[in-house]
Amino acid sequence: KAGVTQTPRYLIKTRGQQVTLSCSPISGHRSVSWYQQTPGQGLQFLFEYFSETQRNKGNFPGRFSGRQFSNSRSEMNVSTLELGDSALYLCASSFYPGLTAPALHFGNGTRLTVT
Amino acid sequence: KNQVEQSPQSLIILEGKNCTLQCNYTVSPFSNLRWYKQDTGRGPVSLTIMTFSENTKSNGRYTATLDADTKQSSLHITASQLSDSASYICVVSATRYKLSFGAGTTVTVRA
Numbered sequence: 001k002a003g004v005t006q007t008p009r010y011l012i013k014t015r016g017q018q019v020t021l022s023c024s025p026i027s028g029h030r031s032v033s034w035y036q037q038t039p040g041q042g043l044q045f046l047f048e049y050f051s052e053t054q055r056n057k058g059n060f061p062g063r064f065s066g067r068q069f070s071n072s073r074s075e076m077n078v079s080t081l082e083l084g085d086s087a088l089y090l091c092a093s094s095f096y097p098g099l100t101a102p103a104l105h106f107g108n109g110t111r112l113t114v115t
Numbered sequence: 116k117n118q119v120e121q122s123p124q125s126l127i128i129l130e131g132k133n134c135t136l137q138c139n140y141t142v143s144p145f146s147n148l149r150w151y152k153q154d155t156g157r158g159p160v161s162l163t164i165m166t167f168s169e170n171t172k173s174n175g176r177y178t179a180t181l182d183a184d185t186k187q188s189s190l191h192i193t194a195s196q197l198s199d200s201a202s203y204i205c206v207v208s209a210t211r212y213k214l215s216f217g218a219g220t221t222v223t224v225r226a
Contacts, residue, residue, distance in 0.1 A: 004158070041218075042204070042216055042217065042218040042219055043159075043204065043206075043216040044216070045214060045216075090158050090159075092158070103149065103161035103164065104159075104161070106158030106159050106160070107158050108156065108157050108158050109157075109158055
């Protein structure tokens with residue numbers, strides 16, 4: 001069974017631009033969550049989607065948004081990029097809704113650099 | 116206040132030696148605790164899950180322990196190999212929608 005696929009792997013953007021990241025979950029998984037990982041802050045939860053609905057949201061500004069499609073694929077959008085948005089963005093899928101108990105299956109992330 | 120504290124921040128060990136990583140948490144209520152291994156350039160992969168009633172669980176050369184009374188967990192790596200070089204992240208689940216992440220311990224195994 002194919003794992004979680006994130007595209008693109010690397011991205012370089014300029015301040016003020018916007019960016020869209022894509023995540024394809026493991027087949028059959030309907031829950032997709034997004035995380036930002038930086039050396040200083042570690043993993044931080046952005047939001048979670050299940051059945052095309054956002055079920056939970058972390059403490060990030062409104063510039064960070066996402067959506068989920070009927071095939072469970074998800075996209076994350078960051079508008080008006082800031083230097084501090086440079087990070088590894090990880091997507092994870094799981095079979096059940098919510099974030100507890102089942103293991104999160106992570107993709108290999110998208111490395112975003114904002115210059 | 117960070118609810119999950121991991122120590123040490125990093126460590127270097129020689130191949131074949133053992134090491135122990137610590138995770139202290141203040142998350143409440145407690146649902147479960149997972150250890151993830153993250154290789155450089157890859158996403159984290161779950162190693163073990165500990166629930167309230169479990170004290171010890173092994174996954175090959177990895178052994179996790181949990182003391183729910185003191186809210187401490189450890190991950191012991193036995194007979195380390197070069198492939199154990201990675202970041203190890205402790206993740207504690209409270210309610211269904213609340214995960215708390217540790218900052219991770221970076222392990223470097225030297226030949």
